Amino acid sequence: MNPKRTNQIATGLIYVLVAIVVLILAGLLGYILVNGVPNISWHFLTSGAEAFSAGGGIRDQLFNSLYLLVLTLIISLPIALGAGIYLSEYAADNWVTNVIRTMIEVLSSLPSVVVGLFGYLLFVIKFGFGFSILAGAIALTFFNLPLLTRNIEESLHNVSNLQREAGLSLGLSNWKTISGIVLPAALPGIITGVILCSGRVFGEAAALIYTAGQSAPTVNYLNFNPLSATSFLNPMRPAETLAVHIWKLNTEGITPDAHLISSGASAVLIIVILMFNLGARAFGNLVYLKMTAVK
Amino acid sequence: MTNVITTDNVRISYGDHEALHGINLNFQENQITALIGPSGCGKSTYLRSLNRMNDLIPNTTVTGEIRFRNNDIYSNSTDVVDLRKKIGMLFQQPNPFPLSVYENVAYGLKLSGVVNKRMLDERVEISLKQAAIWDEVKDSLNKNALSFSGGQQQRICMARVLAVQPEVILMDEPTSALDPISSAKIEETLMSIHDQFTIIIVTHNMQQAARISDKTAFLLNGDLVEFDQTEKMFINPKMDATSDYLNGKFG
Ligand SMILES: Nc1ncnc2c1ncn2[C@@H]1O[C@H](COP(=O)(O)OP(=O)(O)O)[C@@H](O)[C@H]1O
Ligand SMILES: [Mg+2]
Numbered sequence: 001m002n003p004k005r006t007n008q009i010a011t012g013l014i015y016v017l018v019a020i021v022v023l024i025l026a027g028l029l030g031y032i033l034v035n036g037v038p039n040i041s042w043h044f045l046t047s048g049a050e051a052f053s054a055g056g057g058i059r060d061q062l063f064n065s066l067y068l069l070v071l072t073l074i075i076s077l078p079i080a081l082g083a084g085i086y087l088s089e090y091a092a093d094n095w096v097t098n099v100i101r102t103m104i105e106v107l108s109s110l111p112s113v114v115v116g117l118f119g120y121l122l123f124v125i126k127f128g129f130g131f132s133i134l135a136g137a138i139a140l141t142f143f144n145l146p147l148l149t150r151n152i153e154e155s156l157h158n159v160s161n162l163q164r165e166a167g168l169s170l171g172l173s174n175w176k177t178i179s180g181i182v183l184p185a186a187l188p189g190i191i192t193g194v195i196l197c198s199g200r201v202f203g204e205a206a207a208l209i210y211t212a213g214q215s216a217p218t219v220n221y222l223n224f225n226p227l228s229a230t231s232f233l234n235p236m237r238p239a240e241t242l243a244v245h246i247w248k249l250n251t252e253g254i255t256p257d258a259h260l261i262s263s264g265a266s267a268v269l270i271i272v273i274l275m276f277n278l279g280a281r282a283f284g285n286l287v288y289l290k291m292t293a294v295k
Numbered sequence: 296m297t298n299v300i301t302t303d304n305v306r307i308s309y310g311d312h313e314a315l316h317g318i319n320l321n322f323q324e325n326q327i328t329a330l331i332g333p334s335g336c337g338k339s340t341y342l343r344s345l346n347r348m349n350d351l352i353p354n355t356t357v358t359g360e361i362r363f364r365n366n367d368i369y370s371n372s373t374d375v376v377d378l379r380k381k382i383g384m385l386f387q388q389p390n391p392f393p394l395s396v397y398e399n400v401a402y403g404l405k406l407s408g409v410v411n412k413r414m415l416d417e418r419v420e421i422s423l424k425q426a427a428i429w430d431e432v433k434d435s436l437n438k439n440a441l442s443f444s445g446g447q448q449q450r451i452c453m454a455r456v457l458a459v460q461p462e463v464i465l466m467d468e469p470t471s472a473l474d475p476i477s478s479a480k481i482e483e484t485l486m487s488i489h490d491q492f493t494i495i496i497v498t499h500n501m502q503q504a505a506r507i508s509d510k511t512a513f514l515l516n517g518d519l520v521e522f523d524q525t526e527k528m529f530i531n532p533k534m535d536a537t538s539d540y541l542n543g544k545f546g
Contacts, residue, residue, distance in 0.1 A: 093353065162390035166452070169348060170403045171380030171459060180406075185393055291393070 029270065036267025039260045045268070049216060049245070054257040058265050060216040063232065064133070064239035065272075068212060069201055071137035071235060076144045077194065083145075084152025089178050108146030112207040115142050120210035131238035136212025140201050147200070151193030155186040188288035195280035199273045205243035213238030214248055242269050296323040299463055299493045300345060300382075305359035307340050307349065314340045316517045317359065322463070327485060327494040329508035329525065331501065333546030336514045338497040342465050345495065346382040347375050363463075380407065383461035387468040389448035391440035391455070396423075396432045399440045399451055403459040418458050425488055426454035427480040446477020453484060466496040470503065482507055501541060505529050513537045 001009075043057060050056030083104075091097040119139030129135040159182045167177030215238050223231040240248070242265055249255075249262040300322040307315040315337045322328050330338045343349045344357055347368060361368050368378055380403075391399050400419045409415055419436075423429040428450035432443070440451050449469060456464055470478035485494060485507050498504050504511055505525060512522040513536075521528060521537045532538040540546050 160390070162386065162388055163392065165348065165351070165384075165386060166390040166392065166455075168351070169346065169379055169384035169386075170455065171376055171378075171383075172403070172406060173376050176406060180402075181392055 032263070032266050032270050036263040036265075036270075039264030040267060044261075044264055048218065049261075050255055052255060054255060056255060056257075056261060058242060058245065058261070058268065060219065061240055061242045061245040061265070062268065063221075064212070064216060065202055065241040065243070067232070068133055068136055068140065068208075068239060068241055069198055071133060072140040072144060072201055073194070073198065075137055076141040076148055079141070080145055080148035080152055083149045084156060085178060085183075087149070088153045088156035089174075089182070104146045104149055107142065108150070110142075112143055112204060115139055116207035116210050118142070119207065124211060129236065131211065131213025131215070132236045133212055133239045134235040136208045136239065136241075137235070139207045139211040140204060143204065143207050144197050144201055148193065148197050151197070152186075152190050155189030155193065156182055158189060159185045184291060187291065188284040191287055192280045192284035195276050195283065199276035199280075202276065203243050203269060203273055205241070205247045208241055208244050209247070212241060212244070214240050214244055216240040216245075296326075298322065299324050299364065300495075301360075301362045301365075302345075303360040303362075305341070305344065305357065305361060307337070307344055307358075308356045309352065310354045314517055318514075318519045320512055320519060320522060322493055322495055323510075324493055325490050326509040327489060327496065327507055329504035329511045330495065330497045330514060331499075331504050331511060331540075332514035332520075333540070334499075337517045338514055339467050341514070342467055342495060342497050345463075345465055346379050346384055348379075348384065350375065380459055381461050382463040382465060383456040383459065385449070385453055385456055385464065385466040385469045387472055389445055389452050389472070391448050391451050393439065393441055395437045396440050396443075396451055397436040400454045400458045403455065407459065419454075422454040422458040423451075425457050425484060426450045427484050427487075428454060444474075444477075446473045446480070449473055449477060450480060450484070453481065457488070461492070463493045463495065466494065468497050468499055471499055478503075501529075513540065515540070 043055075045057060045062065046059050047055075047057035048060055049058065087097070087100065091100070116139055119135055119142070123129045123135040123138055124131060163181055163185055164177055167181045168174070172180065217237060218230075219232040219234070219237065220230045221232045224233060225231050226233040226235065228234060229237065246262050246265050246269065249258045249265070253262070255261065298321045302318055302320050305315060305318045306313060318341060320328075330342065332338055340349070344361060345363075345368075349355045349357065357369060363378065363382065366373065392402060394402070397419055400422050401415050404415060404418055409418070420429065420433075423432060428447060431447055432438075432451070440448060443451065449472075453469075470481050473481070482503065485496070488494075496504075496508065508525045510523065511525045511528050513520045513528070513532075513534075515536055521532060521534050523533070528537065529541060532541060
């Protein structure tokens with residue numbers, strides 16, 4: 001076979017493989033959207049779930065998912081930022097650092113069910129949180145932290161050393177150079193990473209079933225006191241999320257329209273995650289332009 | 296004339312590879328000293344030891360004595376941040392911050408506590424003028440410094456260094472990545488600030504060394520071969536190696 005022919009075959013094969021990936025993805029997305037979107041209505045998004053009768057919505061689950069995401073980010077972002085900055089800017093290249101990296105690696109490959117059960121045993125039972133948004137947020141933090149840390153470390157690492165030298169040689173302290181120059185330069189990458197992680201967190205179910213729980217008690221959206229049991233902001237209340245809701249409808253749902261609700265909820269979930277993913281890039285670029293470009 | 300920086304028997308190793316084998320050199324106030332020598336002879340290594348930028352490279356050891364205004368810069372009591380404010384540096388690759396031209400030049404000043412807007416404006420303008428870039432950027436001070444050409448960026452970096460008013464400016468082949476016009480403008484700047492700063496410049500370009508420097512040091516394989524008035528060295532080098540290098544026989 002001549003090289004030209006080999007090249008043609010290789011290229012063709014690559015195209016076929018790519019086509020398979022695209023087809024699977026498009027098929028999945030298409031199936032979920034085609035089945036789900038007709039079930040989405042304003043009523044569906046804004047009314048509570050019904051346990052026994054048809055016509056329920058996903059308002060509480062949708063809110064819970066978002067609230068859980070926000071809480072998770074509030075907990076995990078500062079930790080990941082600190083760890084990422086440490087690993088990228090301060091950590092010496094020695095065995096301690098290697099151990100830390102390996103542990104992050106291990107943490108990131110823990111199955112989310114294991115993370116969920118661990119959270120259940122430690123926070124829900126041992127610390128007596130009960131099924132709660134907080135327990136869920138902490139479990140999701142475990143789940144989220146490795147990726148986020150690695151993303152932040154990488155974004156910082158990608159900032160050219162010339163920038164660090166510029167700062168230091170100008171008489172900036174190490175910390176000033178990092179916080180004033182390196183971090184802003186890395187921000188677009190960090191933001192993109194945070195949004196992508198958010199998408200993952202948003203769709204997570206297994207880690208939440210035994211931590212945030214599987215029930216969505218009626219909450220009052222006008223009660224802004226986070227300490228009140230009926231407040232929608234109360235972090236200690238159980239909170240079924242969208243993904244958990246979908247799982248539950250499909251395993252033990254007894255409402256007559258469980259199937260319709262589950263496909264509608266799946267479509268909402270997918271649409272939100274797609275929005276995260278597409279928004280991530282656009283937003284990252286925007287921040288970069290804002291920070292650097294022509295005013 | 297007063298010595299601003301003195302170095303005595305400076306040896307620098309990366310791991311167990313010794314890159315400099317004992318350099319004795321003194322730099323006098325308000326003079327331009329050129330460091331020349333073939334690639335890999337240790338010019339950058341030496342230059343970066345003078346403001347402790349070598350600290351950033353792990354496993355680097357410096358022995359001997361380097362004094363700035365008679366204070367040992369490697370002693371524990373030296374404040375490195377403060378030292379680098381007094382000994383500024385311009386690099387081979389232009390490295391402006393991804394900020395506006397104005398912010399680039401004002402950055403160092405703001406951090407050292409200058410808040411008065413009028414004063415900042417004034418220093419930014421003076422520095423940009425000194426760096427021979429004012430005319431090209433005065434109407435776009437808010438534009439991102441990265442949107443200018445390499446040569447312009449380098450002069451913006453020059454202005455950034457000048458703005459904090461260091462006593463010494465170290466330059467590591469500052470024009471080797473630039474077009475001839477920008478190189479000429481940098482040289483022009485050097486000549487015009489000549490009597491206010493002590494300048495140490497590494498250069499690959501012998502003509503440049505001859506044009507701008509008062510003294511020249513020739514390094515070879517980690518040793519100082521010859522150090523003299525530029526004119527003397529270029530016309531009548533004492534060592535054969537120097538003469539061979541100046542005549543382009545190697546390097
Ligand atoms: N970061 C480093 N790690 C290890 N060796 C280095 C490093 N930087 C420079 N060297 C070595 O030190 C010697 C001098 O290098 P350098 O100071 O960069 O020379 P010059 O600037 O004159 O070209 C060379 O042999 C080079 O390989
Ligand atoms: Mg060099």
